[in-house]
Amino acid sequence: MQFLSDNAASVHPAVWDALRAADTPDAPYDGDAISAGLDDKVSALFGRECAVLWVATGTAANCLALATMVQPHGGVVCHEEAHIEVDEGGAPGFYLHGAKLLLAHGDGAKLAPDAIRAVIDPIRDDVHQVQPHAISITQASEYGRSYRPEEVAAIATLAKHRGLGLHMDGARFANAVAFLDCSPSEAAGPVDALSFGFVKNGGMSAEAIVFFDPALADVARYRRKRAGHLQSKGRYLAAQIHAMLDGDVWLANARNANAAAAEIASACGERLMHAVEANELFVHCTAAEREALRAQGFGFYDWGADAARFVTAWNTREEHARALAQAIAGL
Known part of the structure; x- marks a missing residue:
């Protein structure tokens, strides 16, 4: 009777069916018809225009999303227990070419505007200190707590006022949506990018980076290739995401x-x-x-x-x- 991790769970049968259906010749990389259909499907789910990139891991999803918002001399405000700080083996520093994680406190591994301001307000606006470029929050948090829509909105307001990007690590985004009993758009709020997790929720080897600013996706495509995550048979990753979204x-x-x-x-x-x-x-x-x-x-x-x-x-x-x-x- 295993309760180690949802990563240890088996793959949902619908995913296996989708992989078999995708096992026909098609264009390589992300030029196939299955990958091409992701933007429209996810845009319909969120009720707004999205650009979607598949990757194989949540770490890659988080770091590639943040790399579109953060320069090497900048920083990302995140919770001190955030996955990008505690469980990604230094990958943010690697993908962001040395950018720093700026750690904040908060009950239940959740951030609030006051906690974010406590980190960024003391930073001088000069070249001698790392400047904040983005905020990253986790939905649901590393301690299984869900951000209410108004909480995400408050952080987004702060981010916009300070000119910061806003990323959401959604490794368990589905669980948050289910708990909140709200729409995916309400659970995500006005973030710039969402790492939409599928592997923990019955997927096999595919996660989605959802960009609500399509211009960020244009940058991410180059970074994905450079990072070694543009798989040549990408249709198999795209098929998994379609299978999970079909029929909810x-x-x-x-x-x-x-x-x-x-x-x-x-x-x-x-x-x-x-x-x-x-x-x-x-x-x-x-x-x-x-x-x-x-x-x-x-x-x-x-x-x-x-x-x-x-x-x-x-x-x-x-x-x-x-x-x-x-x-x-x-x-």
């Missing part, structure tokens, strides 16, 4: 994962470290309690000395979620 598979998958997380959360009580607003749970557990859970067959990651992280997935079985809930309640 992406949203149904996220709802399944969120429902399993809610089932487990109902048994955690005061053990919960953060409100459960997506498909991640952070739970206070002693080392002995974690050992007891593992002895019952549950897989998960330790989170520091006295906590555990449980992540549900699109295909988490109801009986497994219920069993974990009962096991935690019985500790």
Whole structure:
């Protein structure tokens, strides 16, 4: 009964079907008909003009998006627990040619305008200090917290006032949309670029960079090639994204994962470290309690000395979620 990560989940059958359907000769790179159809499909989903580039990893999606907004001498304001700071092996510095991450605080790994201002206001406007060029937020956050539309709007207002780009790491964007029960456009807000995650949500090897400013996509196409992410058979990546969007598979998958997380959360009580607003749970557990859970067959990651992280997935079985809930309640 695995709750290690939604990255460990299997691939949705619709994705396999789409890959088989795409397995015919077509133009290479992103010149195929399947890739060409992404802009219109994603634009219809968000209700505004979008330009979409596929890449193979979330790290590439985040960094290539930010590279269109940030010069090597600039900086990106992000949360101190942001994936680009903690879990991407220095990739932002690599893709952004040395640009700096400017770290801010916030409960639940979420940023607020005051926290952003606390970072950028003390920076002198001269060549001796790194100047902020962009803000990056994560929807849902690294602690499974979802930004409400008004929270994203407030950050976007600040970004526009300060002349900063705004990027959203949406590795679990689907889970946030499902939790908020709003439109994708409302969950994304007025950001410049969104890393729309599919791999954690039933995809295999495709993520989408959604540019709401098509001019940024023109820059990103060159950077994608230079970074080694312009795959020669790109239709197989595009096909995965189409499969997830067709019939709202992406949203149904996220709802399944969120429902399993809610089932487990109902048994955690005061053990919960953060409100459960997506498909991640952070739970206070002693080392002995974690050992007891593992002895019952549950897989998960330790989170520091006295906590555990449980992540549900699109295909988490109801009986497994219920069993974990009962096991935690019985500790």
